[in-house]
Amino acid sequence: MDYIKHKVPPVREDRLMACQAYGGTCGDLSNDSKKGCLYASKRTFSQTQGCQLNLSLGMISSMRDAVMVIHSPIGCGGNLIQNAGINKVFQKLRQQSAVGLRWINTNLSEVDVISGGEAKLRQAVLKAEREFRPSAILVFNSCVPALIGDDIDGILDDLQKQVSARIVPIHCEGFKTKIQATAYDSVYHGLIRNLVGEDKSTKPAIIRTPEEELEHQEKISKTVNLLNVGSMSRIDEEELVRLLKALDLNVRILPSYSHPEDFTYAYEAALNVSICATHDDYFVEHFQKLYGIPYVLRTIPIGIANTNKWLRDIAAHFGIEEQAEKLIAAETAELNKAIEPFKAEFNGKTAFLTGGEVRILTTAELLHNLGFEILGLRGYHFDKYGEILLEEYMEDVPNSEKAIFNIGSGQVFEQANLLSKITPDLFVGHIGVNGSAAKQGYPIFPLFGQSDDYLGYKGVYEVATRVSRILRNASFNKNLGKNTRLPYRDSWYEQDPFTYIDDSASIAARIG
Ligand code: SF4
Known part of the structure; x- marks a missing residue:
C-alpha cells in the first residue's frame, strides 16, 4: 500500500471494496464474502448515515497541545462540544498540564460559497498560531470547501512557512464516502505525511556516541x-x-x-x-x-x-x-475462576450486538464464553478483516453460522424490525442506536465506554460485572418500552427487515 505521496487518500469503497448492505446469516456472509462480490450490494432506501468528518474528530481531536481548525459552515463538527469535558479530563490523565480541546471553525457562509473560503482559512490558522502557540494545527476539510474548490493544500503549504506549529491537512469531506471508517485513513494520511519524521529545518539532528x-x-x-x-x-x-x-x-x-x-x-x-x-x-x-x-x-x-x-x-x-504462554496461563487461571459465578447466571440468556465488525465479533465471543447465546450481529461495514475474524468466530462459537448477520450503518429502522423478531435478553450497541433499542424495552450494554474497562483479561471480568448489574434490574428500559414507540408503522414490522437491501448486483457479479 502506498498512497502517502498523494495529497488525498482513497475512500474505503475503492481501497477495500467494503460491503455496506447485507442481510443473512454468519454462514451466508462468510461464503458470500469469500466469493468477493459483496461490495456491489446497495440500499434502495437509506435512513441516515455518519459523516467521516465527525469520526475524524472523534479519533484525533484529543491530540494534546494541538488546535483543531474545521474549515466548514458552523454546523460541521458542532458535536465536538459534547466532548470538551471528557477531552480535557482524559488528556490530563496522560499529561497533568494538558489544556483540553481547542477548536476554531471557519464559519463559511453563503457568500463564501460564491467567493471562496480561502481567506477565512488563512485567518483561522494564523489565529490558532497567535493565540495558542500549539505544536500542531489540524485542519479538517469539509464538504463545502471541497465542492467550491478551495485549494486548502496550497494555502496550508504557504502558511506552513509563516507558523511554527506543524500543519496537518485532513481530507475528511463527509459526502465522499458511505463508509464512515474512511475517516481513520484520512486522519492517518495527514499524520504520516506531516508529523512523522524530524523537521530538520527547525531542530538539529541528534548526535549519539x-x-x-x-x-x-x-x-x-x-x-x-x-x-x-x-x-x-x-x-x-x-x-x-x-x-x-x-x-x-x-x-x-x-x-x-x-x-x-x-x-x-x-x-x-x-x-x-x-x-x-x-x-x-x-x-x-x-x-x-x-x-x-x-x-x-x-x-x-x-x-x-x-x-x-x-x-x-x-x-x-x-x-x-x-514467556507469553506463562503469562497467559497465569492470567486465564485466575480469571476463569473469577468468572465462574457469572457463567451460571448468564446461562441460557441471549444477546444481539451492533457496531464495528471487529469489536462486535470479539465481544460476541466474550459473551458466548460467559454463557450467552448470540442471536445476531450487526456490523457497520464488512471487509477482508471481518472475513478473517468471522471465520475464527465461527470456529470458536459452535452453531454460530446460523446467527443473523446484518450490515448497515445508521439504518435504525432495519435494526428495530430485526429486534422485534429476535427479541434478545441483552442489546449490546454503539452510541447512536442504543436509544432506539432502549425504546423497544431492551436492556442496553454499551459496546464501548471511555470510562470503563473492556479490554484484556481485566476487561472480561469488568464486562461480566456490568452486564450482570444491567440484567438484574432492567425495569427502567422495560417501562420505557411499554410507554414509548418508535416512529414506524406496524406494517413495517410485518415485512422482511432486509427489504431495502438490494444484492442483485453482487449476485450478478458472482454469476459472472
Ligand atoms: S457531511 Fe459534509 S456538511 Fe455534513 S457534517 Fe459532514 S462535512 Fe459537514
Whole structure:
C-alpha cells in the first residue's frame, strides 16, 4: 500500500471494496464474502448515515497541545462540544498540564460559497498560531470547501512557512464516502505525511556516541507502537500496557490523546501493534512500506480467546512465545475462576450486538464464553478483516453460522424490525442506536465506554460485572418500552427487515 505521496487518500469503497448492505446469516456472509462480490450490494432506501468528518474528530481531536481548525459552515463538527469535558479530563490523565480541546471553525457562509473560503482559512490558522502557540494545527476539510474548490493544500503549504506549529491537512469531506471508517485513513494520511519524521529545518539532528547508539537501537528493538482508539478508556490502555510490559516491551501509545511529538520518532519501533484492523490497517501497512516495521493486526484483545491470540501474535514476533504462554496461563487461571459465578447466571440468556465488525465479533465471543447465546450481529461495514475474524468466530462459537448477520450503518429502522423478531435478553450497541433499542424495552450494554474497562483479561471480568448489574434490574428500559414507540408503522414490522437491501448486483457479479 502506498498512497502517502498523494495529497488525498482513497475512500474505503475503492481501497477495500467494503460491503455496506447485507442481510443473512454468519454462514451466508462468510461464503458470500469469500466469493468477493459483496461490495456491489446497495440500499434502495437509506435512513441516515455518519459523516467521516465527525469520526475524524472523534479519533484525533484529543491530540494534546494541538488546535483543531474545521474549515466548514458552523454546523460541521458542532458535536465536538459534547466532548470538551471528557477531552480535557482524559488528556490530563496522560499529561497533568494538558489544556483540553481547542477548536476554531471557519464559519463559511453563503457568500463564501460564491467567493471562496480561502481567506477565512488563512485567518483561522494564523489565529490558532497567535493565540495558542500549539505544536500542531489540524485542519479538517469539509464538504463545502471541497465542492467550491478551495485549494486548502496550497494555502496550508504557504502558511506552513509563516507558523511554527506543524500543519496537518485532513481530507475528511463527509459526502465522499458511505463508509464512515474512511475517516481513520484520512486522519492517518495527514499524520504520516506531516508529523512523522524530524523537521530538520527547525531542530538539529541528534548526535549519539557509538555506545549511546547501541543502547538506543537496543531500546528500539523492544519498543512497540500500541495503536489506541478514541473510544478506548485510559484503564483499557493501562491493562494493555500492563500485559505488554509483562513481556518486557516498551510501549509508545498513538494516536488518540498523543502529543504531536509522539509521532516524530514513531518509526523508531520494532512492531506496530493494532487493536483494530478497521482503525489501523492504513497506518500499519504504510509504516511497513515506508520504514519496514512489521505489524500485528488480526484482532482486538476483547475476551479471553482474542486476548490470548493478540498476545501470541506479539510474542511470536519477538520470539518470546514461552514467556507469553506463562503469562497467559497465569492470567486465564485466575480469571476463569473469577468468572465462574457469572457463567451460571448468564446461562441460557441471549444477546444481539451492533457496531464495528471487529469489536462486535470479539465481544460476541466474550459473551458466548460467559454463557450467552448470540442471536445476531450487526456490523457497520464488512471487509477482508471481518472475513478473517468471522471465520475464527465461527470456529470458536459452535452453531454460530446460523446467527443473523446484518450490515448497515445508521439504518435504525432495519435494526428495530430485526429486534422485534429476535427479541434478545441483552442489546449490546454503539452510541447512536442504543436509544432506539432502549425504546423497544431492551436492556442496553454499551459496546464501548471511555470510562470503563473492556479490554484484556481485566476487561472480561469488568464486562461480566456490568452486564450482570444491567440484567438484574432492567425495569427502567422495560417501562420505557411499554410507554414509548418508535416512529414506524406496524406494517413495517410485518415485512422482511432486509427489504431495502438490494444484492442483485453482487449476485450478478458472482454469476459472472
Ligand atoms: S457531511 Fe459534509 S456538511 Fe455534513 S457534517 Fe459532514 S462535512 Fe459537514
